[in-house]
Amino acid sequence: MIKITFPDNSVREYEKGITGLQIAESISPRLAQEVLAASVNGETWDLTRPICEDATLQLLKWDDAEGKHAYWHSSAHLMAEALQELYPGIKFGIGPAIENGFYYDVDPGEGVSIKESDFPAIEKKMMELIAAKEEIKRETISKADAIKMFSDRNEQYKVELINELEDGTITTYTQGKFTDLCRGPHLPNTSYIKAVKVLSAAGAYWRGDEKRPQLTRLYGITFPKKKMLDEYLEMIEEAKKRDHRKIGKELELFTFSQTVGAGLPLWLPKGTQLRLKLEEFLKKIQQQFEYEQVITPHIGGKQLYVTSGHYAKYGKDSFQPIHTPEEGEEFLLKPMNCPHHCEIYKAFPRSYKDLPLRLAEFGTVYRYEQSGELHGLTRVRGFTQDDAHIFCMPEQVKDEFLKVMDIIFIIFKALNFKDFEAQISLRDPANKEKYIGSDENWEKAERAIVEACEEKGMKARVELGEAAFYGPKLDFMVKDALGRRWQLGTIQVDYNLPERFELEYTGADNQKHRPVMIHRAPFGSMERFVAVLIEHTAGKFPLWLTPTQVMILPVSEKFNDYAYKVARTLKSHDIRAEVDDRNEKVGRKIRDNELKRIPYLLIVGEKETENEEVSVRKQGGIDQGSEKLTTFANRVKQEVDEMMNPQVNI
Structure with a gap:
């Protein structure tokens, strides 16, 4: 027998090898109908996977994010199976669940295209496979067998993915005649899916590399009830009406020019008026919180970003180095403002009496996003951050963090963002090499964020592996008028850049100490914030903000x-x-x-x-x-x- 501990801390005994679905059936028939996946010791499993030792168990339903993920991941496989039957010889890339639905990257073959007019046939085939109630089976095979299996099928994209995996066992999932390389989890069978819709098709380079083949990315969504699909499609239609690109053009807020360059927005007079009002609003708040405004160049010497670690992190996403007539001299368009602010801090000796030092800048930064990922103001190559960096003593971190949270709450209230949630983004403990800095500093920074949220009485979801490479952060997810989630304000605690730039202050003990750095951007970026604001208000801005009142x-x-x-x-x-x-x-x-x-x-x-x-x-x-x-x-x-x-x- 094994002991299963439930979320309410109750414990029940079951026979070794029992599945999550069988446990749900033992509790109630209705629960067994609603459950989609199981969280076993914090890891999401298939409902049909045997549990062979004592474990904590949470049965995941549609309202749980992990339940939706399993549902939409299975739906991606369902769409792939339908495509395999409709397009002989089609090859598959990756097919993940996303925030709303799923997609699959496919290579239909030479001269074959999948168009919107083909969507009804794909949906019809998906419904046939649902009616067949195909079992979704998980298998474990060796890496060598996996390579042979997918090589025999001429699935070169899958073979490439497998070759990059560590040697050992690999999991596959099979339903009907379709087998995919996958970690899962998945639904027990296809009949759980009740309503389907193929939403759109777009081009997507394999592995996001413009030098690799361009695949077709098919987006879809599914629901356990047709009514839910109908409501979602109504929301999509409303979203089209609120599209910031459409409204931005109607209200003459911004434009783009291929001559200037893709992803580089041009703010028109009315849009500039709106943007300047937002900046003025935040500057007034920052004055009351004793921030000092600074201005830094749009470029910096390459070594600046090597020191900060941004060159290693963003080098491939940055514009090519700018060479000057001076031999060996290289500059970059800045990908971040923080290295410049570190140099401002270093310009003078600092004492503990100078801290906290709060430096703010509406600083424009540049990152080379791939052309296929550019989208209006939400994904651009040049954007302005409402950036600030607070340099403080370790004992001041929590208090400064709380004050930044207050600024974000003031902004959300003024702009009528009533529905928002917080996410604490921490390191992935299993993948620490992705991050810079000592374990001790990371633990201090993470603890400060958790304690600040507790002090504010604010519930925050914890996400492992979502931290910035230099420190943990608190992100604010805003729900707009259509219920869509947008990541806007962010606060990050950083013990690492002060180390890299050797920042110091003289303490009350007359000894040298290292300050802590807090990064914060309540809007995130002016471009993205304005886009979200347009879609949230459908262009009906608050009176104080609208360009023509x-x-x-x-x-x-x-x-x-x-x-x-x-x-x-x-x-x-x-x-x-x-x-x-x-x-x-x-x-x-x-x-x-x-x-x-x-x-x-x-x-x-x-x-x-x-x-x-x-x-x-x-x-x-x-x-x-x-x-x-x-x-x-x-x-x-x-x-x-x-x-x-x-x-x-x-």
Whole structure:
């Protein structure tokens, strides 16, 4: 007999070799229907895998991230099996589960393409395989046997992957005639999948290398109920309407030019206005938290990034070195701001009385993302981080960390991001060679983050292996209006860069000590944050942030002079106003400006001109009646000032 410990710490005895599914059946038939995978001693297993020793067990359902992962991983295999039947000779790359659904990279063969018009046939075949209730079997084979198996099938992509694995045993999963190299876990059989949709096809270079073959990446999603699929597809349609690329063009916020270069956004006047308002907002908060603003160059000597470790980490993702007329002199476009800030710290001797030193910069950095991965403002090659680095004594780390969390909470509240969660990203203890720095410093840094979250009473999910290469971090995942998760603000504790740059301060004991560095970026990057904000609000920005706050609509040309007087009065109150003086009917002007998501429309005619009034229409067709121009101007200015000047309790 073996002892199984459940999440509530209750313990039951079962016969050795029992499976997670059998345990679920022993508890209740309904649980057995809902469970998708099992967490055994913290590792996700197939439900049908025998448990042969004492273990902790959690039965994973759809609401558990690991349960969804197993479901969508199995769905990727299901789609691959369907493709194998429909496209003889097709070859397979990788097919993982992703945050929403799954994809599979495939090579359909010379002259064969998979188009959107082919999706219904793929979905139909997937449903046939679901109806067959095919068992998904896990097998363990030797590396040599795996190479032979996939070589015999001319699966060169799989053979390449196997050759890179360590010698020993390898797991495969088989359903019907389809066998895949895979660690799992998977569902017991295909019938668990109830509703399927192939979403899109895109090109993807093998192993992400532009010099390797281009494969077809097919995206799909599945659900345990058709209603859930229908709701998801409705959300996708709404997401298309909110696409920041579409709205950004409509509202004239930003553009791209192939002549300038892919992935290098050009901010138009209205987008620049919006971005500068965000920067102004954060600068005001930072002033209250005693940050000092700095500016650093867009380039740096190669040795700077060799010292910091960024060259080894980002060298292949950076632009080619910039050579000067001086022999052997090399510069790089900076991939990060932190090495420059370390040099600012080193510019003068520092005392414990100078700490914490908080340096902030809206610094533009550059990384060479592959062309296939570029996407509007969310994935670019040049982006501006709202970066800051706090240099402090070890005993100040937690307090400084808590203050940064306060800044992030202020920003989220001001921008109406009500639904967010935190993720503590730690080292993968089984893969420590990926990271720089001593175990002692890593443990101190990780402990400070955990304690800060506990002190704030904030629940945070812990993810092993997601830390930056130089230190652990706390990431904030925001849910937008459609329920999609975006990683925005981040805070990182770093004991390593101060070591690499030999940063010092003189302590109260008159001895030299090493400071700790905290990296933080509440927005993350201005580009990505604006993209998320556009999609969250559908372009209906908060009043304080929107580029044009008021549009004045004269009912005919003879009231244009008064309309411009209204605009001048509003501008004197720091309200961003424009006049729509087109020779169009006022109804047309209202419709057109509603589409521009302008918060206030002011209609002016004979009565308004005579009485120094404006007829106020709020976005969404809400008629607020007439009021004195000065009353409206003062009211809107007060509303904006309250939003722009948050009360900060330090």
